[in-house]
Every structure is written in C-alpha cells, then in structure tokens.
Amino acid sequence: MRSGVKVAVVGGVFAVVVGGVGYGAYNVLDGLGNSGVGGGSDTKATSTEVKTGPVTEEEIAETSKAFLAAWAKGDAAVAAELTNNKGDAEPALAGYSASAHVTRALITPGPATGSKVPYTVKATVSYEGRTKPWTYASELTVVRGLTTGRPLVDWVPSVIHPELGKGESLETGESKTASIEAVDRNGNVLTKEKYPSLGGILDELRKKYGQKAGGTTGIETWINSANADGVDKTLLTLVKGKPGRLRTTLDAGIQAAAESAVKKYAESSVAAVEPSTGAIRAIANNRADGYDAARKASVAPGSTMKIVTAAMIIQNGLGSADSPVECPSSLTWMGVPFHNLNNFDMSNPTLKTAFARSCNTAFIKPIKPLDDKDKADTALGDEASRYFGIGQNWQTGIVTVDGSVPPSQGAETAASFIGQGKVQMNPLNMASITATAVNGQFLQPYIVPRDLDNRKFAVASRLPGGVSAQLKEMLHYTATWNQGTATAAMAGVSENKGGKTGSAEIDGHATSDSWFTGFSNDLAAAALVQSGGHGGDAAGPIVAAVLRAGQ
Template identity: 65%
Template sequence: MRSGAKIALVGGVFVLAAGGIGYGAYSVVGGGGSGGDGTGTRAASTEVRTGPPTGEEIEETAKSFLSAWAAGDAAAAALLTNDETGAEPLLTGYAEEAHVTEAVITPGPAVGAKVPFTVKATVSYEGTTKPWSYASELTVVRGLTTGRALVDWQPAVVHPRLTEGATLRTGASSGAAIEAVDRHGTVLDKETYPSLGPVLDTLRKKYGDGAGGSPGIETRIEPADEQLPGTTLLTLAEGKPGKLRTTLDATVQAAAEKAVERFGESSVVAIQPSTGAIQAIANNRRDAFDAAMLGRLAPGSTMKIVTAAMIIQNGLGSMDGTVECPSTVSWEGVTFHNLEDFSLADGPLREAFARSCNTAFIKPVKPLGDRAGTALGQEARDYFGLGQTWQTGIPSFDGSVPESSGAETAASYIGQGKILMSPLNMASVTATVKNGAFEQPHIVARDVDDRPFATARALPAGTAQQLREMMRYTATSASGTGAPAMATVGGDKGAKTGSAEVDGQPTSNSWFTGFSNDLAAAAVVQSGGHGGDAAGPVVAQVLRAGP
C-alpha cells in the first residue's frame, strides 16, 4: 500500500490514514514484527528480546496499535500496550462514551521511540454531529517480562489532556451554561482570558443550575476527583447561558494575563483589600495547575509580614525599635544565614524588613520560650484568617502555619520550614494589612449561595499602621528590596519581597506581594530567583491596572 493512502477497516466506521510511516498490511499483530495471530497475541518464541526497541519494531508496533484502535477493536489495541487493564476501558470508551463515530488517525515520522499522530474525528450525540481534531503521540518500549515491543500506556495517548483516572465523555454538560461577567458586567471568556478556563468551568459546575441557564452538549474530560471541574474539549451544542456576576475586574485580569506571560511557571492573584473581592487570577504553567489559588509553597520572606505582626503584638519590637542584623544566627544548634551573609548595623526594624534581614526576624522571638512554636500560627489564624476554611466560590488553599519545634520554628519566621502558602494567601495577607482587618477572599458574592465566610479579629490599629509603614518603606526607600519593581506603581503603595529555597532546586522561588490604593496582589515564579527580579515585575504590572 502507498504511504498516505486511506484504508477502511473492520465495520466501516473508523479509518486509519497511513502517512509518514510506510505501513504495509493492516492486520492487528503483536508488536515486534512477524508471528502475530490477528488477535494481538504473538506466537510462542524461545527468544526474549532485550534492549531498546528497534526502528522496525517501533514502526510495526505503532502501526498495529493505531490500526486496532482505528478499527474500534479496543481489546486488540490494549494487548499491544504494557498496561492492558488500564488501556482497554479508555479505548472502549472512545466510541461508547465519547461517541466518536468516525476517526482518521494519521501517524507522523517516528522520533526515536516516539510516534506522533493526528486525529480527525467526528463526534455524534443525539442527532448532533461535529468534527473534532487534535494531536497526540505514543512511545514504544520493551516489555519487561515478554521482551515484546509495546506501546507505553498513558491516558494521554488517547488525548494529550487525559490524566490517570479521568474519562472522556460526550453528553449534556455537567452544569448549565453560564455567562460569567466581571463586577462591571464585562463578559469573561477563556479565549480572551486563558487563565480563567478552569475557573469558569468550576463556576459553571457549581453555580450554573441556579443561574437560570440550560446545559449544552459537549465532549469533555471528567477527572477522577468528582469535586474538580471537567475540561471541555468540544462543544457540540451551546446551552442557554444564565448570567453569573463575579468579583473579577476585566481590566485587572487582562493585566494579570499579560504579566504572567513574562515568566514561565508564574502565578498571581489580586484582591480588593476593602472587601476581599478577588479581582484577578492568572497562571502561566506547563502543567495548567491553578497554583494561584491552590499552590502549596513556602512563601519565603513575604511571611515576615505576619512575623512582624507577631513581634509587635507580643511586645518584642516595633517599627522604630532597634534590632540586630548579624550575618548569621543560631537556633538550637542550626545556623541561619542572610542572603550572601550580609549584615547591617543595629537599626530600626523597618530597615531590617526593607532589606529582608532573616536574622533580625529570628533573634527577637527567642524570649517567647515555650510559645515560640505556636505564636506564629496563632497570629496567622486569629488576625490573618490563614488556616481557616475559605469558601471563595472555587477550590482554593487556605494556607498552613502548623505548630513547630526546634529549628523548624526559626525557619517558619522567615517563611520556610513547614509554612505553606499560595499567591491567594499572600495577597490576602497584604490586603489585611492595607485594610487593617481580614476580609475573606471570594470570587462570587456571599449572598449568591449563603455560604459561610471565615472571620478574624481586626489588627490593632497601631500594629496595622506599623506594618503598612514598613511595607511602604520597602516599596519606596533607596534600600528597600521592593523599590525597583514598584518604581512604576503609583498611589499609596507598599511591598515585601521573598525568596524561598526548595530542596533539590538550584534556584529559589521568587515571591513578591504589594498594594497600591485599594488593590493588593501577590505572585510566585518558581525557580525565579530573588523576589524583586521575577515576581516583582508581575505584581507591579497588575497593580498598575488598579484604581
């Protein structure tokens, strides 16, 4: 058969287009060449091959697998993988659950053991039909026990966005369609605001049925965790949308989308301090994970905002009180360092805060004695709402400041150890400082579904004022680590930088949080280095879009 010809297979339903790889007969045979019996099994052989598959084996195995899949013979295709049990349900579901009625699979040239291919399919459901196309790839490996060349089974072979435990289905959408709008009534869509794709899917699933709309028909990925939203891959028929007003601000969201484009693995959240309204959520990540809302990362020196509040409220220091900033400090036998072991002459806490001196935020806490391991968590929970249950309207992480002991206690004061935060959490910390009191972050108003909001005590006025002044000093003084990034931000502004070390990662994560007037934002750029170098410009760009 000529390369590039299209051959109808069993049942006349699926078609395999052979291009790029010079295929011969389309019999379903065992990977590895001759000896197949047409059922996906291989004739008995005394020789078990070892080593990487040969080019001939890769071509033959890919041909046989794609041929069986295209023919709708899921059992035979599954036998050509190294995980028959995992492969067969997804391959069977391609026709039975995803309702793919025709498919043309076109392989490309092998690149090593990988064979890319494109799929041009037709999906039909209850009289509605629509074309669907995408690209994927498979990898051929040597079977560990049989020595056969087999497709290394991953759900992503069927579709690149499929993950373990997820299924591919076509049917009525999981929630009624919604037209999500920002606080001014501007329509929000995933084409204009790519980061909002999973957010809008979640909002539809949670609020669609109550927004007055009706469901459409779609092909979607349903994750193993039923609490997470599905991912729409193809819309066969639009539903009637109901309108859902969010707290997002289209202008701020657009700025956040642009800001994260500057750095890979970056995430940012913006919040209105006076209300807790989330005004932007954006991510630029290879894995599409919503780290802005769900990330669990050490926040580094941005946590010194909470540590400073604890120091002030426990009478251990004040904004203008003198502190020491030696290059190192010891805590229960462990030595903690400043960046590049810098030191400062004794001076006010605000200078140590602006310069991000680690030792100045560890030494003053030693007098707490037995309370040293619990004081930070109490401060975080009681005044900043961290670690409580935040019902934002979509899945989110609430921050974690657990009780600590030994050297981990000292590490927690500088945002390391067991401390875990997301950009949402740190944006909320800054919003609390700016407002003087915690307002639970939310993307949908509380009265939409009467869900409970987390509460916290207002910061003492004197504490809040000192924290704001220290953040303003960090953003505006010549010595402030946040000043370069915040130079282009106007209004009443403040900031705090952070760099968080991660085991096994040569470059630290870059953190930055700041406020300008009635907008607060926080960002993380994983492996971004110093806080002001990567996360700082992201936050500044978002703040410039605010009031």
C-alpha cells in the first residue's frame, strides 16, 4: 500500500478457538482507524524462566494469531518482534504495502499441522489508479526461541509469499522488461500456465529478448531477484504490455509430453534436442525445490557417460563395438575395487554386449594401457570436449550449465569412465551427447536463433569415420536386445531407436540417481530422477514418453 495510507484490522473479523487450531480471517482495509489490537503482547515472557522443549498447540495458536493480526494491521515492527529474525522480517513486512502496493488483504488461516499454520491471502494491489485482485497461499512455522524460550514465527521470506526467497523482495510498478509472446517452432503460444516448467525460461527470454522482439512494458507485481544478474519473476499483471513475438525452437507437443512424463516421478527432469540441428525441443522438471535441473544441474551421470567412454576406447584403438572385452564381476584400479551391479559377470562379451548390459569393469579394464602412457587421467575429458562439445560455454539463449569432465587422478580416473568421480552433467548435456553420437557431429543446443543476438556457438570436431555408426549400433542394441538394460523402457518407441541406462551413486543418498538417455529418429532426450534407482525404472519411461511424442 502507498505511503500514508492507514490500515487496521476490522473489529470482530478475526477470532481464535482457545486451545485449538482454527481461526477466522484477518482483514486489511485502507482508510480505517486503529482497531486496538495489540502487537506481540500475547507472546511476552511472564517469568524469567526460559522455557524449553517443543512449542505447544496453544503457543502455536496464540503466536500465529498475534503475528497475522499485526501483519494484517500493517504494523511491521510488532509483527517482526514476533519472529526469530526481526532484522530481516521488519523491512520485508513493511515492503508488502510500501513496495508491493497491497492496499487490501484478507488473510484466512487454516488448521495447523504440527507447528505449521497455513493460510490464504486474498489481496488487492493498486498502482497509479490500476487495481487487481491477487490470491495465493503460504504458511508459517512456530518455533521456540533459542535464547528467550518464547514461541516465535520462524522467519523465512516465504511467509510473505511462497515464491519469495532469501534476499528477494516484492515490488509493483512499471515492468523492467518488455513483454513477449513466446511461440514454439510451429507458432503455438507458450505460456507458464500451460507449461509450468517453462516459467523460468520464459522469464529469461523476456529479460534478454523482449525489446529485440518489439514488446512494450506493462504494470506488474514481481519478485526482485537476489542476484543482480538474475531474472525477476512476475507474479501479477495489472496492465499488460504489448508483447513482442519471439519464436523458439521448442515443440509444444513434445513439451506437453515432457511435462506430463515428469509428473509421474518426484525430483525428475528431462531435456530433448534435435540431433540434426541442435534445436532444443523440450525442457521439463518436477522438483519440490522448483530448480531447473534439466539445464542447470551438475551431478554424476552414471553409466550414460559410457557413450563418451566407448568413443574414447574406439578412437584410441583399444576396442570396437564387435571386439571382445573382459567383464569380470570386479577389478581394482590403483588398489580401489570396482564392481558391476550385483557383481554380475559376462562370458566372452563384445564391447557392444557389455555396453548393453552396462558392465562397469568392461569400460575400465580396456583403458589401463592409457594409464601406462600417462594419458588415462585426461583422455575422457579430451574426448568429451573435443568431440562432444562438453565444457565449451554453450550460448543457448538461456542460462545453461555446461557439463564438466575435469582431469582426475588415481581411482577417480576409473570412476570417471563409468560416470562417477568428478564427472558432472545434466539432462540437457546428456541429450546433446546422445545427439552427437547419433549425428556424428556436435551441434550446440539452442532455444532461440543465433542471429537474434549474434552470439557465438560452441563448436567441436566431427567424430572420426565409423565411430558414430558404432555408437549408434551400441545404443540401438541396448534398446532392442532381450538382455539390454534399455529394452523394456524403449519397447513402445519406433524401431529407429537407441538408449542407455545409468545409475549414479551419490554420497549420503541411500538410493542412486536414475539416468536414461535415448534417441528415436531425429530426436534425442535424457532424463534424471534423483534417488530414483535404476535408470530403466524411473528415468527410462520419461525419455520414452518424450521420444514417442516426437515420432
């Protein structure tokens, strides 16, 4: 609300069930006098004894009541005193009216769950004669003060709004960036309401290309990013700017399939690219933290990295798709043991069948000769960078994190050959690796045309003759052989297909990350399900669903 506007709690609008967890609604209206509701008096200590132990149901009810009443009253100082971080809470609460320009709000608490009290906010935002309703839900948690023993609201910015993070603030005014109407490659309009995973991407595209696309600014409520180079997030539009039309490489049909597929698995992400062009066709995530892991994660990719390891083996003359290899149940490298899943072994396999069964030892033992030549520690990173474009500062049009295969030493070198150690990837990186294997030439992924801002694309050397054909054969065999680890997941995908599973062990996690990458015709995709287990069980069905959508 603007400076100078008086607010007060409407008498009799709120109530609390004594000893219970149900409340009435707290109502903020402009132009009214003081209701007489005190701020924080209910939570003042009545003795010098410092209480300990969990907060009681009564303390939760009374503290949340007092806090919400003070916030509704517009008394930021009193509300902040009822939190465990007055210094951060007071300016944030004051900004709700002064910067976000909220002129009316009805706060309705719901039943508490333990120490958490949820509530809905029905607000009105007003700016320069323009008003619009704004509804959302959030929650607070009551904790015991460490030094005072008082029950206090555990202060986090999300108390004010669920999407508000540390160092961020709410603001209403003329938008900083011009509006866009993003469309897919076929001209279909892309919105964050229809494709929730694209929310952050559309905000980035607007910031970067809104003016270039010919858009104009509007009046909005947004979250100011805590990072000076970050992207502000629009929460409410009071007056729309004229959108500039921005064509992307995304495919609405494939994006819809990706959005639907990740919903079936918690902590999942997927990305899809076109091997013949590098065009990004879909990016989707389903994560509790809202993080866009599909393009920003840096985690071990497990056995999906064997695509690059296989290329390195072939190019260094250490084997070929049909050459014999050894697959013992375990082996040691620099005194450190490495095992296959459940300690399985294979009798007289080829590199192709070892790839299809995902034999770890078969992708470590052949490389030992390079260790004698002092090349093993850097060979995988050289292969990934020179031929697969990994770590070459991709300029996709949005923020993406490059994969990383740094030099390693000792046992970490062997671990890197099977996608562990220091190797770090995300689904977009792995989709690109698969696309390169199939196409024979790395083409940097991108989401808007290069000529839009004349950015420089990363480049890499073409895979030497025959290498791509062997990699494609190995991927196809893994997805069609009756013992291939990718066969079950890829059963419903067209015959021109291939895949690779991966399971990455993460320190401190009881269950491994599930990875899967694959291709069908001119589409490659990769998925990650953190703590999802075997690659074919969780990530595999996600990739298969995306590939089927592209058929």
